[in-house]
Structure formats: C-alpha cells, structure tokens
Amino acid sequence: MMNNRELGYFMEAARIMNLGLASQNLNITQPALSKSIARLEKDLNIKLFKRSGRGLVLTEAGSILYQRGLMLQSSWHDVAKTMAELSNGRRGVVRVGSAGSATQFLLPEVCKRLQQEAPNVKLEIQIGMNDVLFSLLDKHELDIIIGPLVGYNKPVVQLPVTTDRVVVAASRSHPLADGPASLRDLSRYGWILPAKTVSMRQWLERIFYENHCAAPEVKIEISSLAAVPGLIASSGLLSFISENSLAEKEFASLLTRIDNNQLVMARRVGITYLQDAFLSPATQQVIDITCAYGQH
The missing domain is CATH 1.10.10.10 (Winged helix-like DNA-binding domain superfamily/Winged helix DNA-binding domain)
Structure with missing residues (x-):
C-alpha cells in the first residue's frame, strides 16, 4: 500500500x-x-x-x-x-485580476465593503487587459478576475455583476470633438489601443472591417487604457475606453466622448474563475461582496 x-x-x-x-x-x-x-x-x-x-x-x-x-x-x-x-477568523489572501476600467469604478467599492465586512482578508491585485489576466488565471496565479465577461477557451464560471459600454474618446480639443463622426472620419486619425489579443480591440477592428473602412491606425499600443487619461489627452489620439471610466473625474476633465453609434460596445462586467478552481472561504467572501454590488 x-x-x-x-x-x-x-x-x-x-x-x-x-x-x-x-x-x-x-x-x-x-x-x-x-x-x-x-x-x-x-x-x-x-x-x-x-x-x-x-x-x-x-x-x-x-x-x-x-x-x-x-x-x-x-x-x-x-x-x-x-x-x-x-482557524484565523477567515483570514486569507485572495489574488484578484482586475481590468483597468473595473479598477476605477467597481473595485474601489468592493475594497470598501471588504474592509467593513471582512477586514482580515488581504487582496493581491494584478491590473491588466483580459489576455494577460486569463493567462495568469490559467496558470492558477490568480483566484478570480473582476472585469468584462469575455469568451475563453477553457471551462469557466462567470458571474455578472453590472454592465458597461465602451466608446470612442479623445481630448476635448480634438478636431472630432464637436459633433458626430463617421467611421471614415475616425479612420483618418491615429489611435491608442491595447494589443491585438484583447477582445475589445478585436471588436473595434471588426466593425471597421465589416463597414469597408480602413482599420484604426494604432500609434501607441498600451497595456491599460484606464490608467492614462493624460496620455490620451496630450497625444491628440483617439481611444476606445469604458464609459464608466470616462465618467470618472480624472477622465471627464480631460476627455470627451466622440459620438458614433456603431462604435458603442455593450458588455457585462463581473467575476470569472476556472470551473474546477478551489475557492477558499476568503475568495468566496470576495465573490459574495462583489456580487452584492450588482444588487444595490
């Protein structure tokens, strides 16, 4: 034996x-x-x-x-x-991957409630785009992801919490800032976008392709759009960002939405974890608190 x-x-x-x-x-x-x-x-x-x-x-x-x-x-x-x-009163460490937009409008409230309801739980937060976060989740280096619910090639559990829309944005002094802009108008200017592996960029480029327009010319490729409102504003480039992020004070003072109804990407935001993942009591507590946000 x-x-x-x-x-x-x-x-x-x-x-x-x-x-x-x-x-x-x-x-x-x-x-x-x-x-x-x-x-x-x-x-x-x-x-x-x-x-x-x-x-x-x-x-x-x-x-x-x-x-x-x-x-x-x-x-x-x-x-x-x-x-x-x-044995330690639900002490524990939860490794959370967070999309840039969720870091601004969802994660602060989750952290606030966690401090009130489970002060012994510690979060280790990795901020990134969905391609990077899913890679870390796949290697069991993250327990959960808080962010847009996107397709994945492995069995996962996805819990919707709230909704979000992604829209075109630019500095308030951009030539297209004063009115609606067509896809052809938008294709004439440079963009700041995430990597080609990010679903948000794939969706954007598909809309241009399906409407027989040139793909956005990417002048700057960056890992987190939500972290750089100043760069978007000062560069004079277009970008594609969360409407929730755009409403935040640091964005709203620098950027404006460029109106184009074809380029409004609606998405669900919530929690993702591997279907066969072990969920510790601390992790389950973070999940419960995050899901409660969507019910208020």
Missing part, C-alpha cells in the same frame, strides 16, 4: 529526474531513495522509471502517477489553506 512518504519521495525524483539531486533535496541517502521507489513499484506492481543515460525518464505509469500526485498535493494545499483561514 502506497504511503505519503513514498509518494513524496517519488514526486521529488520525478520532478528532478535525478536520484542523486533528489536525495539531497530530501535529505536522505541515494540508496534509501532507490529502495523507497523500488518498494512503491512493487506495491503498485508496475515500473515508474526507466534509465536514460545518467538520468531518469518516467514510464507511462510514472507520468500518470506524477500528474495525479500533483493534484493530490494541490488538494492538500487547498485543505490546509481552508483550515488556516477558518
């Missing part, structure tokens, strides 16, 4: 693929590690490693056991984290 120690020894050997180095990390002798793996193989009645030069290679069975072992270790970490949070 496999025990936790033998599994732990196997996991370290499988991670490094070298018995000498693995035994040093485990603070045991190499013969002791070899005997432990041999006992495990005997108990399971199957080979887990095969030799490759001076190193090791996992067999098919070894590879499966290693992947399952990683899942077991992750599950144990989650259990230990939950117990620690419960």
